[in-house]
Amino acid sequence: MQKTISKNFKTLQGSITIPADKSISHRAVIFSALAKGKSTIKNFSDGQDPKSTLNIFKALGVDIEITTNNKLIINSKAKLLPPTGRLDCGNSGTSMRLIAGILARQKFNSILIGDQSLSKRPMKRIIEPLTLMGAHIETKKYTAPLKIQGQKLHPIEYKTPKASAQVKSCIILAGLGADGGKTKITEPYLSRNHTEIMLKHMGANIEQNGLTISVEKSELSPIDIEICGDISSAAYFIAAALLIPDSKIILKNIGLNPTRTGILDILKTMEANITIIDKKNICGEDVGDISVEYSELKGCEISGEIIPRLIDELPIIAVIATQAEGTTTIKDAQELRAKESDRIKATVDELKKLGADIEEAEDGMIIHGKTKLIGNCSVETYRDHRLAMSLYIAGLICEKEITINNFQWVNISFPKFEELFESLKA
Numbered sequence: 372m373q374k375t376i377s378k379n380f381k382t383l384q385g386s387i388t389i390p391a392d393k394s395i396s397h398r399a400v401i402f403s404a405l406a407k408g409k410s411t412i413k414n415f416s417d418g419q420d421p422k423s424t425l426n427i428f429k430a431l432g433v434d435i436e437i438t439t440n441n442k443l444i445i446n447s448k449a450k451l452l453p454p455t456g457r458l459d460c461g462n463s464g465t466s467m468r469l470i471a472g473i474l475a476r477q478k479f480n481s482i483l484i485g486d487q488s489l490s491k492r493p494m495k496r497i498i499e500p501l502t503l504m505g506a507h508i509e510t511k512k513y514t515a516p517l518k519i520q521g522q523k524l525h526p527i528e529y530k531t532p533k534a535s536a537q538v539k540s541c542i543i544l545a546g547l548g549a550d551g552g553k554t555k556i557t558e559p560y561l562s563r564n565h566t567e568i569m570l571k572h573m574g575a576n577i578e579q580n581g582l583t584i585s586v587e588k589s590e591l592s593p594i595d596i597e598i599c600g601d602i603s604s605a606a607y608f609i610a611a612a613l614l615i616p617d618s619k620i621i622l623k624n625i626g627l628n629p630t631r632t633g634i635l636d637i638l639k640t641m642e643a644n645i646t647i648i649d650k651k652n653i654c655g656e657d658v659g660d661i662s663v664e665y666s667e668l669k670g671c672e673i674s675g676e677i678i679p680r681l682i683d684e685l686p687i688i689a690v691i692a693t694q695a696e697g698t699t700t701i702k703d704a705q706e707l708r709a710k711e712s713d714r715i716k717a718t719v720d721e722l723k724k725l726g727a728d729i730e731e732a733e734d735g736m737i738i739h740g741k742t743k744l745i746g747n748c749s750v751e752t753y754r755d756h757r758l759a760m761s762l763y764i765a766g767l768i769c770e771k772e773i774t775i776n777n778f779q780w781v782n783i784s785f786p787k788f789e790e791l792f793e794s795l796k797a
Contacts, residue, residue: 376766
């Protein structure tokens with residue numbers, strides 16, 4: 372699907388509610404399926420990735436009812452059934468990596484598959500620690516499909532080479548069913564901690580001491596939860612309001628987990644006019660409204676321990692940086708090369724087409740601003756939803772229209788993306 376973008380409006384005004392957090396939606400389904408009893412999940416994400424997780428647990432025998440307004444009712448016996456076919460994760464790395472930690476400790480065999488993009492993504496990072504725990508996983512070149520022979524697992528102490536919430540969560544989920552003591556995971560930096568928060572809320576034997584998580588075999592209690600808005604999805608609206616003159620918007624009910632708000636910290640460093648209002652806590656997660664106004668921005672350096680807190684937002688930050696005075700340097704972000712696309716190369720190549728002064732580095736990007744984006748060309752999404760949305764925002768500030776090829780990949784995380792933007796155009 373091709374999408375033509377042009378600035379056919381003056382500014383952005385109004386308030387919107389961003390769809391549910393994708394990371395929390397995944398975990399709500401996974402953990403409820405492991406808890407004995409009835410769980411109610413309100414405001415479940417309508418993105419394709421969380422639906423992949425939901426469909427896998429249906430295939431594993433979990434009773435899941437979908438009612439109105441994206442509400443789920445999950446009745447679980449805390450026991451999964453052998454699947455009758457392969458379990459399709461679609462484009463979702465979260466689904467594959469987290470669910471592998473559960474399937475590795477079952478009494479049955481299973482096969483996890485994914486689409487063309489997911490089948491190229493690295494799975495050694497989870498296969499290695501799971502194998503140390505006693506798991507048996509067959510794979511070619513450490514990529515999907517993953518053929519998992521269920522085994523009894525034992526605890527380990529493991530240091531992750533990179534800060535990764537998916538790897539950490541996979542090991543935690545394996546450790547929840549491992550006999551014989553505590554499984555300990557230590558990260559170099561703190562990655563997003565939705566898993567730890569929700570499992571603690573559900574009664575898991577899980578503790579955090581600095582950068583180390585300890586987990587023991589646990590039984591989970593069912594939950595009732597209303598999922599907040601996704602800050603990664605909100606990032607595109609924040610960017611647009613900062614870059615389009617006279618804009619002022621409010622984004623309601625956004626998750627403000629400190630492990631996810633690196634983008635807000637960086638934008639404030641860049642002198643963005645952003646205010647948090649009506650902050651509260653729901654099921655252990657910070658939530659609030661974000662007010663954003665057009666701002667004159669300045670470049671900065673983004674590196675080190677903040678990278679895991681904004682890894683998904685780096686492509687849109689690169690777009691923002693093209694309109695900031697001075698140079699913005701992104702370092703320590705090699706992980707971007709192992710996402711749905713090589714997001715470093717893809718971001719640089721496509722923004723260059725629009726007229727950005729941007730350079731590729733091995734571990735990031737160097738963006739020189741402030742630069743007029745010209746447009747008058749077509750750009751590629753590389754089957755990557757975050758790149759598609761970032762290019763949409765870039766198109767809104769180009770002098771001439773652009774055409775985005777394969778824009779349908781936005782539906783992976785944000786089917787109502789364009790509809791919400793249209794509601795703010797003035």
